Amino acid sequence: MKTIAVDERGYYGQFGGAYIPEMLYPNVEELRQTYLEFMELESFQREFQSLLRDYVGRPSPLYLAKRLSERYGVTIYLKREDLNHTGAHKINNTIGQILLAKHLGKKRIIAETGAGQHGVATATVCALMGLQCIVYMGSVDIKRQAPNVARMRMLGAEVRPATSGSQTLKDATNEAIRDWINNPEDTHYIIGSVVGPHPYPDMVARFQSVISEEIRWQLEAHTGRDYPSAVIACVGGGSNAAGAFYHFLNDERVRLIAVEAAGLGVHSGESAATSVLGTEGVIHGSRTLLMQTSDGQIVEPYSISAGLDYPGIGPLHAHLIKSGRAEAISVTDEDALQAALDVTRMEGIIPALETAHAFAALDQMKYAADDVLVICLSGRGDKDLDAFMTYLDRVEPLGIHSEK
Amino acid sequence: MNRIQALFAHKKRDILNIYFTAGYPQRDDTGTVIRSLVAAGVDLIEVGMPYSDPLADGPTIQESGTQALKNGLTLALLFEQLQAVRRETEVPLVMMGYFNQVLQYGFDRFLADCVATGIDGLILPDLPLYEYQTTYRQQVEDAGLCMSFLITPQTTPERIHLVDELSKGFIYMVSSAAITGAKQGISDEQVAYFERIAAMDLCTPRLIGFGISDHATFTKACAYASGAIIGSAYIKALTAGESVEKTTRTFVAEVKGTIV
Numbered sequence: 001m002k003t004i005a006v007d008e009r010g011y012y013g014q015f016g017g018a019y020i021p022e023m024l025y026p027n028v029e030e031l032r033q034t035y036l037e038f039m040e041l042e043s044f045q046r047e048f049q050s051l052l053r054d055y056v057g058r059p060s061p062l063y064l065a066k067r068l069s070e071r072y073g074v075t076i077y078l079k080r081e082d083l084n085h086t087g088a089h090k091i092n093n094t095i096g097q098i099l100l101a102k103h104l105g106k107k108r109i110i111a112e113t114g115a116g117q118h119g120v121a122t123a124t125v126c127a128l129m130g131l132q133c134i135v136y137m138g139s140v141d142i143k144r145q146a147p148n149v150a151r152m153r154m155l156g157a158e159v160r161p162a163t164s165g166s167q168t169l170k171d172a173t174n175e176a177i178r179d180w181i182n183n184p185e186d187t188h189y190i191i192g193s194v195v196g197p198h199p200y201p202d203m204v205a206r207f208q209s210v211i212s213e214e215i216r217w218q219l220e221a222h223t224g225r226d227y228p229s230a231v232i233a234c235v236g237g238g239s240n241a242a243g244a245f246y247h248f249l250n251d252e253r254v255r256l257i258a259v260e261a262a263g264l265g266v267h268s269g270e271s272a273a274t275s276v277l278g279t280e281g282v283i284h285g286s287r288t289l290l291m292q293t294s295d296g297q298i299v300e301p302y303s304i305s306a307g308l309d310y311p312g313i314g315p316l317h318a319h320l321i322k323s324g325r326a327e328a329i330s331v332t333d334e335d336a337l338q339a340a341l342d343v344t345r346m347e348g349i350i351p352a353l354e355t356a357h358a359f360a361a362l363d364q365m366k367y368a369a370d371d372v373l374v375i376c377l378s379g380r381g382d383k384d385l386d387a388f389m390t391y392l393d394r395v396e397p398l399g400i401h402s403e404k
Numbered sequence: 405m406n407r408i409q410a411l412f413a414h415k416k417r418d419i420l421n422i423y424f425t426a427g428y429p430q431r432d433d434t435g436t437v438i439r440s441l442v443a444a445g446v447d448l449i450e451v452g453m454p455y456s457d458p459l460a461d462g463p464t465i466q467e468s469g470t471q472a473l474k475n476g477l478t479l480a481l482l483f484e485q486l487q488a489v490r491r492e493t494e495v496p497l498v499m500m501g502y503f504n505q506v507l508q509y510g511f512d513r514f515l516a517d518c519v520a521t522g523i524d525g526l527i528l529p530d531l532p533l534y535e536y537q538t539t540y541r542q543q544v545e546d547a548g549l550c551m552s553f554l555i556t557p558q559t560t561p562e563r564i565h566l567v568d569e570l571s572k573g574f575i576y577m578v579s580s581a582a583i584t585g586a587k588q589g590i591s592d593e594q595v596a597y598f599e600r601i602a603a604m605d606l607c608t609p610r611l612i613g614f615g616i617s618d619h620a621t622f623t624k625a626c627a628y629a630s631g632a633i634i635g636s637a638y639i640k641a642l643t644a645g646e647s648v649e650k651t652t653r654t655f656v657a658e659v660k661g662t663i664v
């Protein structure tokens with residue numbers, strides 16, 4: 001098997017690179033020249049590790065989901081990123097990037113957010129470090145993820161609505177990039193996923209790689225074997241998946257399952273299933289798969305899940321899927337909602353809507369009874385209670401315990 | 405000789421380059437806008453290819469692009485429109501847009517259609533120097549097209565020399581760290597940057613763009629380069645104006661200072 005790794009120019013196979021306007025070149029180049037050396041500094045490693053342990057609460061547990069395992073007739077472990085401080089995997093990356101930003105002497109932090117988890121994680125580390133924080137968020141997402149908007153405000157961040165296009169994650173990312181162009185000297189842009197120009201996809205994957213690093217030794221402690229049969233993760237841009245796959249990328253014994261949002265159905269015209277609907281192009285500075293017209297106009301995606309409502313995927317995932325190393329599965333809004341309900345009632349864990357897609361993929365997967373599956377439980381679902389209540393009102397209008 | 409290079413060979417100063425969004429305000433205004441700009445005495449025209457996600461552009465150009473796409477403008481239609489005007493004028497035409505548009509249209513097909521249409525130059529702000537140098541330069545130069553790259557106040561001298569080497573026709577000098585249309589007036593800091601670049605004795609002529617909007621900023625920019633580029637201010641005028649011809653005549657006369 002060919003090793004999967006990024007090259008010096010940020011390419012995974014034909015995907016990646018840094019397709020950015022010249023205005024961004026100095027900042028992106030500074031990151032490119034700094035990030036690897038910086039991540040190897042002992043001082044960085046010490047601070048990063050201690051924050052992950054004492055502030056984030058790592059290692060996050062690897063939990064054997066007994067009832068779910070019984071239901072599917074296979075062993076299922078959950079990697080509990082939902083138990084991290086702020087409630088999702090996003091904070092692994094923001095801790096890493098805020099330390100880098102401080103190292104580079106930046107005073108002002110900007111970020112984009114979809115579900116608001118990355119926005120909250122960024123606002124959190126900015127509060128921790130005493131840095132100014134501005135988060136761009138699509139107007140549609142500001143409405144559907146209101147609890148996270150309130151958390152960001154509480155943390156002292158300014159949330160700026162992105163009002164162009166579909167008013168979701170893609171547009172928030174556009175606005176953050178424009179902000180960075182306008183503020184080239186004092187600002188660091190904390191991208192929240194494995195997207196954007198090189199070195200972001202590789203840098204974010206490395207910060208998130210702690211997920212699979214822990215899975216390895218935790219699984220060994222649980223089962224005596226330090227690799228699973230498959231790792232399953234949802235993919236918006238792909239950062240929790242990149243982190244959960246990272247140490248297994250070159251281990252062919254491990255299947256990698258990337259779960260995308262099909263919205264109302266892959267071919268309904270209201271979908272975000274990039275690996276099926278996407279073609280090769282450039283989005284947010286990266287050559288990758290994206291949903292676009294034959295004229296190269298980016299298509300507005302749709303998913304009930306704000307974190308998966310994105311018309312592209314990170315270049316690593318484009319490469320993994322196109323080369324056949326990873327399998328892509330797409331899950332509709334409806335199936336994700338039902339999966340969220342099932343997991344909640346079987347395991348007592350309310351997953352984020354994003355994560356619910358990964359659970360729903362179990363219904364579409366083939367596996368053997370003695371397989372060991374790991375699902376990356378990327379975040380908790382408190383932020384999605386509105387959507388869940390709407391769903392419950394529809395499927396259980398009288399409440400589950402109401403008896404005739 | 406390429407029309408852009410011919411222009412810079414005979415005109416050394418006060419070159420007025422105007423950017424407009426194709427297919428705006430109406431889908432079929434592309435030709436009318438170009439004719440009006442030529443009649444008003446503009447030296448060079450940048451044809452903006454409307455894009456769904458224009459990262460380097462401010463709200464004015466974004467909104468005009470969104471409208472143009474709503475109007476139904478496609479690249480194929482744009483080439484048809486341009487072929488028709490090309491029969492009437494020898495003004496140098498530069499296509500400006502985002503790399504993804506060209507990639508989807510097909511790089512080879514795009515170059516071939518530019519040549520067939522009589523396009524003279526290209527500006528693709530998100531096509532990096534490295535990719536151009538290693539993959540696309542030969543084709544572009546073989547097609548006889550001038551590629552212009554951008555420099556900004558943050559561009560290092562070493563990189564400016566690379567831009568100078570790779571650019572043909574002119575270098576697009578971004579006046580400040582900003583997206584299009586963002587700032588008003590020209591500060592002392594910007595003047596210092598203009599002077600610094602002027603003193604570098606580059607081989608390729610420079611045009612200053614971003615934030616140039618009227619006679620005062622145009623004249624000031626022209627003091628430090630071969631000319632200047634106006635985009636957002638012209639689009640704003642088109643949005644507010646009634647007829648393309650009349651708006652263009654008044655706008656260009658004001659910029660040139662020939663208004664009576």
Ligand SMILES: Cc1ncc(COP(=O)(O)O)c(C=O)c1O
Binds near residue numbers: 088089115194237238
């Ligand atoms: C809980 C959770 N999971 C997954 C995602 C999707 O992002 P990514 O694909 O980068 O992991 C998000 C994004 O907001 C999220 O909040």
